[in-house]
Amino acid sequence: MQISDLPYRDPGVPDARSGPRFLWWLGRNQRANQLVALGWGLLHFCGIAGLPFCVGLGVEAVVDRDGGRLLRAGGLLLLAGAATALGDTMLHRAAVTNWITAAARVQQLLARKTAELGSALTRRVAAGEVVAVSTGDVEKIGWFVEAVSRFLAAAFAVVAICAGLLVLSPALGVVVAVGVPLLALAVLPLLPRATRRADAQREKAGRATELASDTVAGLRVLRGIGGEELFLGRYRDASQEVRQAAVHSARMWSLISAVQVLLPGALLVTVIWYGASLVQDGRIAVGELVTVFSAVATMLYPLRHFEEIAMAYSFSRPSAKRAARVLSLTRDAHTAARSADDSPAAAPGAGAVSAPEPGGDLYDPETGVLAPAGLLTAVVCGDPDLAGRLAERLGGHPAGADASASVLLGGVPLDELTLDQARTLVLVQDKDPVLLSGTLRELLDVPASGQVTAERALTAARCSDVLEALLQSAPDGVTDPMDARITERGRSLSGGQRQRLALARSLVTDPEVLVLDEPTSAVDSHTEARIAEGVAELRRGRTTVVLASSPLLLDRADRVVLVHEGRAAAFGTHRDLLRSDGRYRAVVTRETEEEQRRAATEPVRRDTARPGALAEALRGGHGDGLMGEHGDELMGGLTDRLPDEFSEIEESA
Template sequence: MRTPDTEQRPRPGAAILRTALRRNIGAMVAGTVLMGLYQAAETAFPIALGLIVEHTMRDRSLGSLGVSIGALAVIITTVSLSWRFGMRVLQKANTTEAHRWRVRVAACGLQPVARDVDLKSGEILTIATEDADQTADIIEVVPLLVSSLVAVVVAAVALSLADFRLGMLVIVGTVAILSVLAVMSQRIGAGTQEQQARVARAGAKVADLIIGLRPLHGFGGNHAAFGAYRAVSTDAKRQAITVARVNGRYAGTALALNAVLAAAVSLTAGWLAFEGRITIGELVMSVGLAQFIMEPLKMFSEMPKYVMIARASAERMALVLSAPPVTTPGAGRPEPGGRLEVDGVRHGTLRGATFSVAAGELVAVAAYQPRAAADLASVLAVNVAPDAYGGAVRVGGREIADLSVEAVREHLLVNPYDAEIFAGTLRTNIDPSGTGRTIAEAVEASLLTDVVALHREGLDHPVRDRGANLSGGQRQRLSLARALAADSEVLVLHNPTTAVDAVTEQLIARNIAKLRRGRTTLVLTSSPALLDAADRVLVLDGGVITAEDTHRSLLAADETYCLAVAR
């Protein structure tokens, strides 16, 4: 049970951004210095041109021309090198930070104890990719913001030295531009957050569609599913268009305001030169700065937009990172032996199911309602938090709620009927950790030997994502081989042979009984072959255990059982 003291408070996006900034402070300082030097050198170029014109008109010597060319060469070299190394430092820090957040989000999604977050896997995937990248952009945004400010300040000071009114015009104009754009950026942030949420929902929908494509085709539901995805995708498209329009208005407004300011500075400088209040060299400098200042102003004006986008992405990451676990596992370990007990479990269609499997016993559960078998498998797999169902499940005499996640996974393995197949090889699917010692026995017991023998690479035969290059029966046998190779103390198999023929099913049932001899095994199935191979059969009907005997005794004495399992 979670208590108010143990629940985590939501972690706002601002805290994530502060964390990103704090651990990259060194790279940001170096990047800020280099980018500030770049902007200062860029600003120095029109200033140098103005000074060159001023001195050339007074002193027309080759020496002055050589010094001027040398000064311009130094400025251009500084601009080139400072930009190159400054962006290298910042982009490396940005990429590294994005990687850190991707790993953090992925780790939360892959934790054995699920988090209490109302997001689908496709949405979490979007958060772990796009949102992580956009959050890390804050590493570049701040130094670029500071360096653009340096350029504006240097330009304002240089213009003030020529005439105080020119400097004040730049300062007042910059403040006015940023004030207008700051208001517009608020709408961009809100719209972007909603767009990211809708795109994530579309991603989740298409992920579900791909997973269920085969059964959808089977019962003709693919067109309805495609229609549902089209609706979600269209919704995301409309929001993206809305955000694009806002971004377009923002960019257009920023460009127009910057152009107005540059024109105002140029015209004012021309008027002052006409009045004789500034020199020709100062006029050249002022016009050059007016043209140059548009770049840092453009960059400066775009920064609020990127800050709002980073904030919106950080808020979405906080949905995952700050979500509390659905349950708090214990720290105990089960007693040796492998006894499994289900005591009055009430969940879904289960209405107080009670039974036990002795250590080393092979027991089959024949569920008359398939949903009941699925609910029982979910409870045993700890996909349902112990405090979310009634009754108790014990492994080795200890309740699952009192055991650590590691202990549960080490002693109890539940292999679902729809277990995932991963891109890789047959070997990596059977033994993902690379430490298995019973791979050969598992391959033989699951009758995967024909698949291995069929390919020259054997167990190293490549497998595509979700086992796309394998048949349904081959995928199921590969999943069974992985479960058997784990050699766990307690193994629960849920419909492990539904995609294989009757002869293969009979052989697999005998092989499971032989390989798992002395190990606790529970099979949820309606297969006559597996039921016959079990030491005992439990009948699960109406959410409770209604009968218990061997398969053959139940066939002889229970007509309902005979009708339910006989093929």
């Protein structure tokens, strides 16, 4: 796998049972690249390992005044240098390729999991942790995958040097062979403490990042209440905690580095002292001492990779653990099966069912909510959380306790469709839609049926003032509002403007079924009424479900369903339910229990809800009319001039 071949066609199914298992899975999936890096690493480190022996041969040739041997030693030295240079160049190239491809694989896996879970992800994992996994953790995991091949090559070089010294000079070789493992293992007792300190630093950094994100997201509100200084102080304190934790962690890693310098230096001094005594006794030649000295000095370089692999594993293990935790999240067995069927490795059509025919009803067996095909159905829930969960269920994304039964579209369970099929058929816009940065044209350039143009969608969502605002804030030379840029998450726009642009984006897609969760909660009543009219007109003949409690939206719906205590309790038109169902009236009109009891004990006023009762009360039909004894005379000419819709007005009253 080369960088030019990215992204992967199929990143695979990860082993997310634990962090180490996930790292092992990554390594196994990059065996070919790891072997290539290992080969170049062996060439590099073998060249390094050969340098001391070449130097020793040259010194002995000088002592013996043998020009031929000196020439051969020089040739071997040149060959070892060339192998070192070539191996180092290609090892770096291969190792970086391993790092980038491993990081890309993890990012693709995370992107696939995010798309699979949707909005359920942030309910299961903190948003700050998701950001940390997809940025810093991916880099640390890639670092470990990159370091493995270098470490294995360095370990082979160390073993080769020790074996060569045992053959060349057994007395000194034993000292080196015993001392090197001690050097490699000396830092192990320090690693757990260093790892805990690094974990504490990352945890504090994650909290600080989350606090900064929340502060930026709510900056407009904070400025309105004068709370920016308070949150700035909180972030300053969190930042100082991160700094202190970083210093605390750095002290331990500096101690590990000091040990890696001190102990090899002690070994080198020991070898020189003992070797010099052997030379004085005539037990070894000067060339052998130079060879052993050069070998021990050269060995310090591959030994650094022992420290690197320890640091890489210490940093990547918690990162891999967090990544595995995210990648192991599933909604339910149906979703897991559907994800498996979606993978390119699966056989075409295996485990999938054919998509339902267009024009089918949407039915949720869990709540009993039915949205007839081609109609605008409004769903009223007294519990906003229940409305959000119902919206996800209707979109084929059940989670937790709501995953017991699949929603049916045209009699076909959505959970048995592939993700591509489900997303083509049903689109859910939640109550807090996100706008990505870019131009308005890019925002509306989404997979769509092609039947609804961007202009029609923007008109239906009543975005004319939004277009003017974008054009006014655009740089000089931008004359088309479609080319105006939207900042990250649409922070330069008001809540209502963001909501309307998100609605326009949903309308452009023109799905078979569109589910809108409180699509007008941030706009004023006048705009809300116009949006209700525009959506009803644009979606005529298409199945649309709106979860809302606004009378302006409910009055435009073809059918209204009341969900009470988790079940569909009543259905009809908005006006019928207002007259006939007190539970519905309490949710829509925000009537308190006291107001309901008072209304029940006042039959005269409640009676005015029936047709003709208002006029009857005005002219005295109830005894003491509101207009007194002259009610009949005053109403005589008035009723003749009332429009035909008078009875409709009385019903609304």
